[in-house]
Amino acid sequence: MRVTTMDRYLPQPGRVVEFVPSPATLAVADTAVASTIPPSFNQRFHLRTADRAPGSPRHWLACAFDITGGPIDTGALRATFEEWVRRHETLRSGFRAAPEGPPGAERFVLPAEKVELVVGDAEEYVGPKEVRGRLARRLDETCRPLGWPTYFFSAILRPGGATVFCGFDHCNMDGYSLAIAVHEIRESYAVHAAGEIPAPDLLPETGSFVEYCAVEQERAAGPAPDRSDPVIARWGEFFAACGGTTPSFPLDLGVPAGERAPQGTDCRRLLDAEGAAEFERRCRAAGGNVFSGALTAVGLAARRLGGGEVVRLCTPLHTRYEERWENAVGWFTTVAPLTVDIGGAAGVAEGSPRTRAAFREALRLAERPVAQVLTALGGDVRRTRDDVFMVSYIDYRRFPGSESHLACNAHHVSSVTTADDAQFWVSRTHEGVFLRSRHPATPHAEQVVQSFADTMGELLAAGAGGAPVGI
Structure with missing residues (x-):
């Protein structure tokens, strides 16, 4: 798809x-x-x-x-x-x-x-x-x-x-x-x-x-947690590390907080089916998986372009935890706060186990409803931008009928709006690994996100056994 x-x-x-x-x-x-x-x-x-x-x-x-x-x-x-x-x-x-x-x-x-x-x-x-x-x-x-x-x-x-x-x-x-x-x-x-x-x-x-x-609603109706709750405290530390707000893309896009621009989009394939399979094999051999490898590539790409060694982002998660929701249509998502630390990572596959461990911690924090988190933290968290820097991942191969998606030309199509930050959707299909980028459509932001996507592609190719890439 x-x-x-x-x-x-x-x-x-x-x-x-x-x-x-x-x-x-x-x-x-x-x-x-x-x-x-x-x-x-x-x-x-x-x-x-x-x-x-x-x-x-x-x-x-x-x-x-x-x-x-x-x-x-x-x-x-x-x-x-x-x-x-x-x-x-x-x-x-x-x-x-x-x-x-x-x-x-x-x-x-x-x-x-x-x-x-x-x-x-x-x-x-x-x-x-x-x-x-x-x-x-x-x-x-x-x-x-x-x-x-x-x-x-x-x-x-x-x-x-x-x-x-x-x-x-x-x-x-x-x-x-x-x-x-x-x-x-x-x-x-x-x-x-x-x-x-x-x-x-x-x-x-x-x-x-x-x-x-x-x-x-029933689950949220219980006693509200306070700041002493360990999970709330960890969320608070995450927001504090982001400057008391939600995470932003680690590279300057040239769009001041409070301003928006028309949305720009970039869609590309990062790996073909053979490359995706080899990338998965190498990530798993190192103790990671495709998603943690892609997130590690986000951190490595940011570092190469001047974004530092620690990247903070939100990642959407489905909430279809019960069998009755598995085939239901609706908005079954929450977000998890994720810190990707690639300090010392020599490559995507090698760095993926640490990222996978960080993702497990993020999953634990996501068990607390975001509404409760924001209520408990109160004024400690302020929104300076409408968009939140996020990286989403969906493996479409897991869905019924996915083997026919290419033959029937199946598409997921999103509306075009406005943007004040960058967001990324990584998807895996039977044809490979793909990246959709959403960002402000200004000349500077376009150039930055294009360079970032190019670098992610090079890193994943190297992680799949392609030509060595300097990091």
């Missing part, structure tokens, strides 16, 4: 058709009663940010994949989408401004049996950029944190098949969920297109992200 952004995604042209809620379903949404389940911590932050800057770029995630072998059965695809929304409760939920309290504090949920989708208008496009423009506009209009629906379903129809393109506001989706979406929609459509009724066991049982939000 290729990870990219909307400005880099160029779908093949065709006839774009949408699948939208019926008027009767929209009427149900308009009158849905308030739910007793509050937004999750991530959702509350997302809603506050959206409200603070109305008209700002939307934060949505999308997935796309191709169906080939003949014309698409739009009726079968409509039925597939309808069943899928009924399956995942978070897609039937939305937020609205509550009569009292902050906007977005009130959740509502549509009953599954009230969800009905219809085939909307279609329009022909002759060029990839025109199709992309249509999709981007509709995503911005539809995938929003307040209101319902928060999703966008479409297909680009051609004589020999179609590209299915689905977008979601970040409130209801994370990177894992996109891979789940590709697999489940493909499986369900194949059955519907064959004129069959999907068997009850076609897709595995799954829990609801709305239920997860209730569980999160």
Whole structure:
């Protein structure tokens, strides 16, 4: 599954058709009663940010994949989408401004049996950029944190098949969920297109992200920890080492705190499949793994470019700890505070065991909900930038259907917004290891991040047995 952004995604042209809620379903949404389940911590932050800057770029995630072998059965695809929304409760939920309290504090949920989708208008496009423009506009209009629906379903129809393109506001989706979406929609459509009724066991049982939000609320309702809690103290030390704020990219990007710039993006492959396998072998032989090796490369690249020997960052983690959440769609993530110390490291593989040990410590700290951490630390932590320097890692090979991702042209597509710091997504597929960089699109920041990504690529290649690289 290729990870990219909307400005880099160029779908093949065709006839774009949408699948939208019926008027009767929209009427149900308009009158849905308030739910007793509050937004999750991530959702509350997302809603506050959206409200603070109305008209700002939307934060949505999308997935796309191709169906080939003949014309698409739009009726079968409509039925597939309808069943899928009924399956995942978070897609039937939305937020609205509550009569009292902050906007977005009130959740509502549509009953599954009230969800009905219809085939909307279609329009022909002759060029990839025109199709992309249509999709981007509709995503911005539809995938929003307040209101319902928060999703966008479409297909680009051609004589020999179609590209299915689905977008979601970040409130209801994370990177894992996109891979789940590709697999489940493909499986369900194949059955519907064959004129069959999907068997009850076609897709595995799954829990609801709305239920997860209730569980999160219950866990956070206990006595709040104070600064004497060892985990809180370690979080406090991490923020203090970052200057009393969240971590920033260790190289100067030339964007002062409090200012933002249009977002720049870089997408590249760092290792092919053979190189990734050898890199993994060498990292594991040294006591690390691919992720700790990539994080070590982050530290080594920063050091080579003048960033010092210690790099502090946040790394996103999934929170699907229970079996019922494994196949659920939602925003199941938290973050861990990670300190990468590459002092004395001679190379990526050799330095990966220490980084892996640091990651284990970060996992222990991430067991405490971030909301509790920030409450306990109070004014000791202040936000000087909107973005947090982070490095994410997903191994897409672990997901059902991943062996077909290349053949069906599966993509994870993110919106293009603004940026005031650098962020990185490392992904592994059956085709190798890839890097997506997000950063301010200023000439200086572009040059710095390009050099950083180049250096990471050289370090990983050397770690996989390529030409020696001076560090």
